[in-house]
Amino acid sequence: MSEHRVRVRVEESVSLEARTQAIGRELLARAKQAHAHLSSLNRWTTQLLRWCLADPHVKSQVLRFLDCLPSLTTPRAVVRHLREYFPADGWRLPAALRLGVSLTRPGLLTAPAVSFMVHQLVEQVAQQFIAGARAEDAVSVMQRLASRGVRVSFDVLGEQVTSEAEADRYARQYVELISRLGAAGHVSVKPSALTAQFDPLSVRESAARALGRLRLIAQRAVEVGAAVTLDMEQVEYRELTLELAKQLLQEPGLGERVRLGVVVQAYVSDAEQAVTDLLDWLAQHRRRLAVRLVKGAYWDYEVAHALQMGWAVPVHRRKWQTDRTFERLTERLLASSSMVRPEIASHNLRSIAHAMAVAEELKLPKDTVEFQLLYGMGDAIQAAVASLGWPVRVYAPVGELIPGMAYLVRRILENTANESFLLQDFLETASADTLMAPPGPNGGSHG
Amino acid sequence: MAKPAALEFPAEPFANFADSRQRAAFTGALGDVGRELGARYPLLIAGEEVRTQQWLASVNPAHPAQVVGHAAQAGGAEMERAVAAAEHAQPRWAATPVDERIASLRKAAGLLRERRWWFAALAVLEVGKPWREADADVVEAVEYLDYYAAAMEQVAAGKAVLQRPGEANQYRYVPRGVCAVIAPWNFPVAILTGMASAALVTGNVVILKPAEQSPVLAYHLTRLLHEAGIPADAVQYLPGLGEDIGAGLVRHPKVRLILFTGSKAVGLSILQAVGQPEPGQRFLKHAVVEMGGKNAVIVDEDADLDAAIKGALVSAFSYGGQKCSAASRLIIHEAVYDRLIPRLTKAVEGLRIGDPASPDCELGPLIDEEAVRRVTAAIAQGGRSATLLYQCPSGRLPQEGYFMGPALFADVDRASALAQQELFGPVLSLFRVRSFEEALELANDVDYGLTGGVYSRSPSHLQHAIEAFEVGNLYLNRPITGALVGRQPFGGYKLSGLGTKAGGPDYLLQLMIPKTICENTARHGMPLE
Structure with missing residues (x-):
């Protein structure tokens, strides 16, 4: 590389960084404005997250209790579990729950009353992150968000699929949901729920099993003009999930018409190679995909699972590595917008601002890229992004509490990690410099 | 009290x-193994390849016409030769510095690690294991080698005993002597390697009697141990019929230690034989028997x-449920x-x-025709006293091979064979109970006590299970198979075994005899240190 070109690149990156900073500060200012009139978290969610943050043991017990709560069918069972998870002599018991447990003991409060209170609390927390219990709720959620200029992608929460009959039901729910939503519809599908036999050992066969049901969903989506994204789950399903997407894209009559999306997880150590391979494949097969770039939501699982199996940990150990990969991949995907539709899915102001700066530099029209956030998290950021004229979509799960609990636990874990932004009230307190610092080794760790 | 550190x-x-x-590596290994099928495998007696009149054909249970290999079948004469060679080799092997014995195990682990795909592929063909199961079998074997090597480092020096002026007290472990390893076919790599390596590292010479269904794997494992530096007379390969060679070794007056994993009937007969010294036998035999289970979740x-x-x-x-740890009862x-x-x-x-x-493939064939007959008969008999909820239609099974689809029974009589006897096949009986206490009672109401599982989110119920569930390996909110070396030491009690734990910190002690030495270091009453 000539010296001249090196200098040009350096200048480009200097100006990109400068633009990132400028946009970030603008976003921050707008988010602060929006924060003033948007409530970020409901009261019980705030309370619950505070308990969890205060003590890691309480956090584990709260999450374990929440995990089992939907399976408890009688008030007595609720009270018994409450006592077992939060022994009365333990000072760690959150005050409200302690009150409930100690009052039931002398008979001042009945078990049904305590159980009712607990359910109220948990439902409030669920409502923070889960858009509705029934598919019918999806339409009204979509309308409500549309009035704020925000689009939505729905995820139907389901029990784990243990048989092909259950996979059929899962796919049917999506077909019905798409029919309800119509042309504005956008759904996110879990590939592992499309067959009970989704096994990375037999990629071709497993993808073929899932393809039958994905095809039904995709056909309905094409009919009404809706879009489908294949969610990305554990790393061991990555190849299989991409294979499934490729098989669908090669379906005669469907592959060239379906609005399909896949997800890239920046925390996976070889995410950049995976994107290279995907772009090559798309170029070779002349197909287009939406690509949702996320950091990844299964970090704790990936680390623990790899250590249990004796494998190299497949994800970045440090958060700044993930953030840096996220920025590199943002640049790659935005530069490839002839082949992919980039969707930047992050709540991190720096990551969002960086993507906007890159899009500006590439002179991309704003509607070639979409910013995505999770339902119930960071409404102020949503508003700020939308106010700058960029498309925004929220990822909104719908479903009952039992199957929803895994999702809920993941969100609570995420929001009680050291880096949690929800509770830090960063919009009021954190400095712009800290929020906008480029990713580097001095940042925090994962988990 | 501080908890001692785990053995790393x-x-x-x-x-x-x-x-x-x-x-791709696994596919390649299947091809490699496939090209070597049908070879003849002689006995290995003191390093000599011995061909016999009778040969055992080891077939692929998924394609019984395909012979994986022919193994020589030892008779009484060969057994006598092998025991004599072992007895001759015993003092030298026991005198081999323990560091060398440990190094041999580590070398064997390295060799097996290099060839893991090949051995796993051979297990697919010889005993019908799906890929993951075959891989896990080899992984476990590698881990036994490395684990027992590390464990021996800890016990080699013996244990500390009290000292007083004028005397020097020692407490150390010495080998027991000639050891017969009678191995099963269901973990043809792991269990055979685990038992043999534990016996060897503790200084006992080994005569390997593999299962009749998996002699080819055993041959290659014996060769691998030789390659790792273990003398050819310290580990000998002696396939044959269980009722001849297995029983013969157990009763042989020169065999001092018997390591057995297999059925309850054979295990109990070994314990009985061990209690009756043969003429000319000048020691008490010691047997470690690991038997079956009627495991409940x-x-x-x-x-x-x-x-x-x-x-x-x-x-x-x-x-196919062909694990002693497998669940055959689900208590709901x-x-x-x-x-x-x-x-x-x-x-x-x-x-x-x-x-x-x-x-x-998740579910392969059963091991042999006899297993298919046994399981078929049990399902037919079970159908008379319980409700057959599901049985895989035979039309869904491959045309050839010893395939047997899964079956589920409900309304099972708690005293019936389905509820009480180990079947070693893909049959699960379901029980309905009114309380957790009743579930535990029912779970314990069998002869066996090997593995057990509980799916519960009640801390008090889990605690109750920890205290009252009579099994050697209890698993909470996870499957009950797949114990890992050094992490979940494995073995049962009641009629499942003597409570020894393969892959655990106490296993090697079973294979040695503690010896106490007290030396008077004083002269004329004057302590001279």
Whole structure:
């Protein structure tokens, strides 16, 4: 590389960084404005997250209790579990729950009353992150968000699929949901729920099993003009999930018409190679995909699972590595917008601002890229992004509490990690410099 | 009291079949092994290849016409030769510095690690294991070698005893002597390697009697041990019929130690034989027997049913239930019974049955025709006293091979054979109970006490299970098979075994004799240190 070109690149990156900073500060200012009139978290969610943050043991017990709560069918069972998870002599018991447990003991409060209170609390927390219990709720959620200029992608929460009959039901729910939503519809599908036999050992066969049901969903989506994204789950399903997407894209009559999306997880150590391979494949097969770039939501699982199996940990150990990969991949995907539709899915102001700066530099029209956030998290950021004229979509799960609990636990874990932004009230307190610092080794760790 | 540190050793990672390179390596190994089928494997007596009149044909259970290899079948004369050679080799092997014995195990671990795909592929063909099961079998063997090497380092120096002026007290361990390792076919790599390596590292010479169904793997493992530096007369390969060679070794007056893993009937007969010294026998034999199980998994009213269903499938049907750790009873709280059963039945229906050489197979064949007959008879008999909820239609099974689809029974009489006897096949009996206490009582109401599982989210119920569930290996909210070396030492009690734990910190002590030495270091009453 000539010296001249090196200098040009350096200048480009200097100006990109400068633009990132400028946009970030603008976003921050707008988010602060929006924060003033948007409530970020409901009261019980705030309370619950505070308990969890205060003590890691309480956090584990709260999450374990929440995990089992939907399976408890009688008030007595609720009270018994409450006592077992939060022994009365333990000072760690959150005050409200302690009150409930100690009052039931002398008979001042009945078990049904305590159980009712607990359910109220948990439902409030669920409502923070889960858009509705029934598919019918999806339409009204979509309308409500549309009035704020925000689009939505729905995820139907389901029990784990243990048989092909259950996979059929899962796919049917999506077909019905798409029919309800119509042309504005956008759904996110879990590939592992499309067959009970989704096994990375037999990629071709497993993808073929899932393809039958994905095809039904995709056909309905094409009919009404809706879009489908294949969610990305554990790393061991990555190849299989991409294979499934490729098989669908090669379906005669469907592959060239379906609005399909896949997800890239920046925390996976070889995410950049995976994107290279995907772009090559798309170029070779002349197909287009939406690509949702996320950091990844299964970090704790990936680390623990790899250590249990004796494998190299497949994800970045440090958060700044993930953030840096996220920025590199943002640049790659935005530069490839002839082949992919980039969707930047992050709540991190720096990551969002960086993507906007890159899009500006590439002179991309704003509607070639979409910013995505999770339902119930960071409404102020949503508003700020939308106010700058960029498309925004929220990822909104719908479903009952039992199957929803895994999702809920993941969100609570995420929001009680050291880096949690929800509770830090960063919009009021954190400095712009800290929020906008480029990713580097001095940042925090994962988990 | 401070908890002692766990014994660290280099754990061997499982194959990660999400990695296409590892899948390709396995496919390649299947091809390599496939080209070597049908060879003849002589006995290995003191390093000499001995061909016999009778040969055992080891066939691929998925394609019985395919002979994996012919193994020489030892008779009484060969057994006498092998025992004589072993007796001759014993003092020299016992005198080999323990560091060398440990180094040999580590070298063997390294060799097996290098050849893991090849051995796993051979296990697919010789005993019908699907890829993951075959891989886990080899991984466990590598880990036994490394674990027992590390464990021996800890016990080699003996244990500290009290000292007083004028005397020097020692407490050390010495080998027992000639050891017969009588190995099963269901973990043809892991269990054989584990028992043999434990005996060897503690200074006992070994005569290996592999199962009749897996002599080819045993031959290659014996060769590998020789290659690792263990003398040819310290580990000999002696396949033959269990009733001849197995029984003969157990009774032989020169065999001092017997390591056995297998059925309850054979295990009990070994213990009986051990109690009756033969003429000319000048020591008490010691036997470590690990027998079967009638293992139960309890599903409590607050269980995570998704996890319980998946766990029950793995526990009951992985490797066709042909594991001593496999679940054959599922004890379900009435509050969730009606929700669980239809989901479980549909899940069982979906299991992928086929040739285990294919990567797309969860459930391969049973080991042999006799196993198919036995399980078929048990299902027919069970159908008379219980409700056959599901049986895989024979039309879904491959045309050839010893295939047997999974079966589920409900309304099972608690005293019946289905509820009490180990079947070693893909048959799961379901029980409905009214309380967790009743579940535990029922779980304990069998002769066996090997593994057990509980799916519950009640801390008090889990605690109750820890205290009252009579099993050697208790698993909470996870499948009950797949114990790992050094992490979940494995073995049962009641009529499942003597409580010894393979892959655990106490195992090696079973294979040695503690010896106390007290020396008077004083002269004329004056302590001279």
